[in-house]
Every structure is written in C-alpha cells, then in structure tokens.
Amino acid sequence: MNKNDWQRQVAGHRERLREKFLNHGLKKLTDEEIVELLLTLATPRRDCKQIARAVLRRFDGLAGVLEASMDQLQQVSGIGPKNALGLRLVHEVARKFLQERLKGREFISSSKEVYEYLLHSLRDLKREVFKVIFLNGRNEVIQVETLFEGSLTSSAVYPREVIKSALEHHAAALVFAHNHPSGDPAPSSQDFAITRDLFLAGKIMSIQVLDHLIIGRNRYYSFADQGHIRKWEREFGKGPEIILKTLGEELVASGREVERDGKSGIESI
Numbered sequence: 705m706n707k708n709d710w711q712r713q714v715a716g717h718r719e720r721l722r723e724k725f726l727n728h729g730l731k732k733l734t735d736e737e738i739v740e741l742l743l744t745l746a747t748p749r750r751d752c753k754q755i756a757r758a759v760l761r762r763f764d765g766l767a768g769v770l771e772a773s774m775d776q777l778q779q780v781s782g783i784g785p786k787n788a789l790g791l792r793l794v795h796e797v798a799r800k801f802l803q804e805r806l807k808g809r810e811f812i813s814s815s816k817e818v819y820e821y822l823l824h825s826l827r828d829l830k831r832e833v834f835k836v837i838f839l840n841g842r843n844e845v846i847q848v849e850t851l852f853e854g855s856l857t858s859s860a861v862y863p864r865e866v867i868k869s870a871l872e873h874h875a876a877a878l879v880f881a882h883n884h885p886s887g888d889p890a891p892s893s894q895d896f897a898i899t900r901d902l903f904l905a906g907k908i909m910s911i912q913v914l915d916h917l918i919i920g921r922n923r924y925y926s927f928a929d930q931g932h933i934r935k936w937e938r939e940f941g942k943g944p945e946i947i948l949k950t951l952g953e954e955l956v957a958s959g960r961e962v963e964r965d966g967k968s969g970i971e972s973i
Contacts, residue, residue, distance in 0.1 A: 717753075718744050735766040742794060746786035755782035767828045770795035799825050818879070819917075819924065821848070826883035826919040834861055834882040838875040839914070846873050861898050863905035870911050877912040878902075881919060889920030891927070899927050903936050 721741050724732055733741070740756035747755075759780045763769045769777075769791060777788035799821075818837065826833060834852040837845055851869060852861050870878055880902060884890075891899075899916045906913045915928035927933055 717751075735760060738766060739769060739791075742790055743783070743787050746784075746790045750782070752782075755780070755787075759783060771828045818845075822881050822917060822919050822924070823922070826881065827921060829883055830885055832882055832885065834880065836866060836869065837879040837881065838870060838873040839877040839879065840874070841876040843877055843914070846875060861902070863901050866902060867905055867909055867911065870906075870909075875911060877914050878906060879914050880916040882916075883919045887921035887923075889918040889923050889925040891918055891925055896932075899932070900936060903933070904940060907940055 718741075721733075721737055721744070724737070725741060730738060736753070736756050739760060740752045743752035743755055759769050759777065760766065762780055763772050763776075772791075774785070774788045774792060777783050777791055778785065822835070826835070831853060832855060833850055835848060835850050838847045838849070840846055849869065851865060854860060866878070880899070882895075895916075895918060899913075902916070903913045913933065915926055915933060917927075918925040
C-alpha cells in the first residue's frame, strides 16, 4: 500500500468514527474509539488507533486516561502537548458541565445528578479530596467547592473553615463528599469523627448537615442512608446547649483518661 492509499484509508476510518458518534453518540463507541476520536482532533494525518490502545492500557481505562496529568499523558509515545491538552480539556469541560447543572436544583430531587457529578470528579483521584455542597433554605444547590485535599484526618478537616465558607455562601444546609482512592467507600473511624464534628458545628450555627457521601469506584457510602444523620439529630436536636454539654462531658472524660494513662505510666516505670 502506497502512502496515498494509506492516508485515504486513515481518512476513511476517521470519517466512519465521526459518523458513528454523530448518529449514535458515545453509547455505540468503545473506550478505544472514544480516545481515538479525541486524539484525531489534534493529529491531522496520523493513525491514532494504536496510540489510543496504548494510553488506555497505560492508565487502566478511559477514566484513568481522562484523570491523567499533561505530563503523564505525554509519556505515552505518540501523544504530544496538543493531544494531552485535548484529553484534559474534555474532562474539565465535563466536570464543569456537571457542576453547573447542579446549581439551582433541589438536592433531594437531583440526587442522581449529585452522584454523577461526584463520581466523575472524585472516583479516580489518587489523593483524597473533600468537597462541600452548599444549599439554600429550599435545599437548592448554591455552589460546590473543594475545601481540603490530602490525607483527611480529623486534624486536617477544620470545622471552622467549613462553617466560615457556609456563612460566606449564606448556606442553610450542607452536604459533604470525599473520595477513597482505594475504591472502597466503607467509612473509617476518622470519617465518622469528621462527620460527627461537622454535624455538631453545623447544629451550633443552625446550619443543617444533610449527608456525607464517600465515593469509591462506582460505589458510594451515605451517612444519611445508613441512619447516622438521623441518629445524631435525635441526640443533639435540642440545640446548642445539649451539644456543648455533651462536648464538655467528652472533654472531661478524655482528660481523665489521659490522667489515668499518665499515672499508670508512672507506676510502671
């Protein structure tokens, strides 16, 4: 096959891919064909099928490709700055579209959209990211923001920063979400401690906490669905006085435990 015949074959294949997308959308395209079609936008004459196959294999699927950084993408042979930019751009546009679609929507009736946005934005991240969905008095979404990144321990998520942001947005209610890079959304003891502390902080400031979602790989855990929010509402629903009383008792108990541990340590020396 001479060069002209090869170029006509490549052009014909590309045209068939474009027509397939225009006629059927993404549902009829494989992941390889989706990546290939994206790569063709910045690669006018080169066959992109093998490059698409290589990058999918390198990043373990379409989601991994779209989450990869510019530098990581360019480590794959055949992908340059323009190709990498196209792949990153489509992911960020999708993320922004899903977020913008939430604004002004009632949280409960749009739970599917909330989950789709969170799944898209959090599922395949390699680090933990903590997001807050701010809601008005009608439980409509005002804004979605990332407040914390990294290892999410109780000392790394600050209730005061969450409440400060809530007041700045004039939020009446909050929904929290973070990811587990392991893919398993089961909550840790730290997740329970963080959620409870945030619930109490919100209760003191008369800001309702509706849920905390943990996003895994195509799965999620909901503190509201599992009854924890209702449980805390029953325990602390009487207002700031019972909350402060409970926190005070916990601090006293904690101090006694430290004192006891210290005494036992001295006695054992």
